[in-house]
Amino acid sequence: MKPAPFDYLRPATVADALAALAAGGDDARLIAGGQSLMPMLNMRLVTPRTLIDLSALPELRRVEVADGWLTVGAAVTQNELLARPTLATEAPLLAAALPWVGHFQTRNRGTVGGSVAHADPSAEIPLCLVALEGEVVLRSARKRRTVPASGFFIGPLTTARAADEIVEAVRFRLRKPGAAYGFREMGMRHGDFAITALAATVEADRIRLSVGGVADRPTARDWPRLEGAALDEALNAFAWDLGGDDDQHATATYRRTLVRRLGRAVIEDAQTELTP
Numbered sequence: 001m002k003p004a005p006f007d008y009l010r011p012a013t014v015a016d017a018l019a020a021l022a023a024g025g026d027d028a029r030l031i032a033g034g035q036s037l038m039p040m041l042n043m044r045l046v047t048p049r050t051l052i053d054l055s056a057l058p059e060l061r062r063v064e065v066a067d068g069w070l071t072v073g074a075a076v077t078q079n080e081l082l083a084r085p086t087l088a089t090e091a092p093l094l095a096a097a098l099p100w101v102g103h104f105q106t107r108n109r110g111t112v113g114g115s116v117a118h119a120d121p122s123a124e125i126p127l128c129l130v131a132l133e134g135e136v137v138l139r140s141a142r143k144r145r146t147v148p149a150s151g152f153f154i155g156p157l158t159t160a161r162a163a164d165e166i167v168e169a170v171r172f173r174l175r176k177p178g179a180a181y182g183f184r185e186m187g188m189r190h191g192d193f194a195i196t197a198l199a200a201t202v203e204a205d206r207i208r209l210s211v212g213g214v215a216d217r218p219t220a221r222d223w224p225r226l227e228g229a230a231l232d233e234a235l236n237a238f239a240w241d242l243g244g245d246d247d248q249h250a251t252a253t254y255r256r257t258l259v260r261r262l263g264r265a266v267i268e269d270a271q272t273e274l275t276p
Contacts, residue, residue: 003041010053014060014168017052018141022164024050030166031055032075035102035110036118060113060168065090068174071137074113074167078125079104081112091172093131093199096183097124103191113167116152119159122194122213124185126153129170130218131199131210136161137169144168153217179203182269184262188249195250196258202270209235209263214242214255235263 011017021028029048031037032055040046054060060075063084070090072081078101081087081094088095101107101115101124115125116136129136129149136152138145138161152160161167175181185197194213201208202225210220221238223231239259244252 004044004047006041006048007050008053009050010056012057014057014139014166015141017054017057017166018139018164020050020052021166022141024048024052026163028052030117032060032111032114033077033109034114035106036114036120054113054166055111062169065174069135070094070172070174072112072170072172074111074117074169076112078102078107078110078112078115082107090174091128091132092175093181093183093201094128094172096181097128097185097197097199100124100183100185100190100194100197106191112170116170117159117161117167119153119155119157119217120193121156121215121217122197123218124194124197124212125170127197127199127210127212127218129172130220131201131208132173134173135171136167137171138162138165139168140165146171150220155216176201176203178274180270180273182266182273184266184269186258186262193249196255196262198259198262198266200263200266200270202267202274204274207231207267209238209267211238211242211259211263214239214244214252214259231264231267232260235260238263 009020027049030052055075060073062073064071082098115123134149136147147160180202182200185194187194197212199210207223212218223234239256244255
């Protein structure tokens, strides 16, 4: 299929993009890499009258480190971030998860901000954002605001972004001294959507496990440093709290099993790397 006719705009500045978005109202859509939006356009699941391309805006293509944050402009591609030489030191969880995002070809076009804005419950970048207690910087013609990841994702493909806002940047917390991280994912094939993806952060006095692909949004749970049966009980309770549904890829029962088994495995992965 082919998309319905639309006007294509390639603004020169973020201010121009915001003005076009405000003028277009509900009939305008934003595009950066287009890896999620283009299939929806082709299937006519969305039929905007105006498409506003953010991919070339220099203001959205910066990566900066300051004040404990790795701030990634929304139009930075996934492969650009993965190729950053210092990423494994700054945010090792991101460095571990990004190779699981789609395939090399899609990462060349897919953007960090686009993945966050799309809010697929099984997507790896939103999962990392929740796991690292990150933030999303939103900007409209009226103001700029910052939303914690825990409040940004509302449900499947649904976020706290208002219709006149763009995702300007995504902020990930830098690696904490003495913390270690782990990431695991189960899918039909490498690069497919995750059936379940898990990210663990282990610190001297805390375990944080984040899960994608089970609930309607990436979800995190914090515990003290549990071990043995106490950890198994906590994982089981978390699995049941997440719920999950049966679909063509897996049953809810299987997803809960992955939370229990891969959850323990990814926590143990992080614990082996934990600085004494």
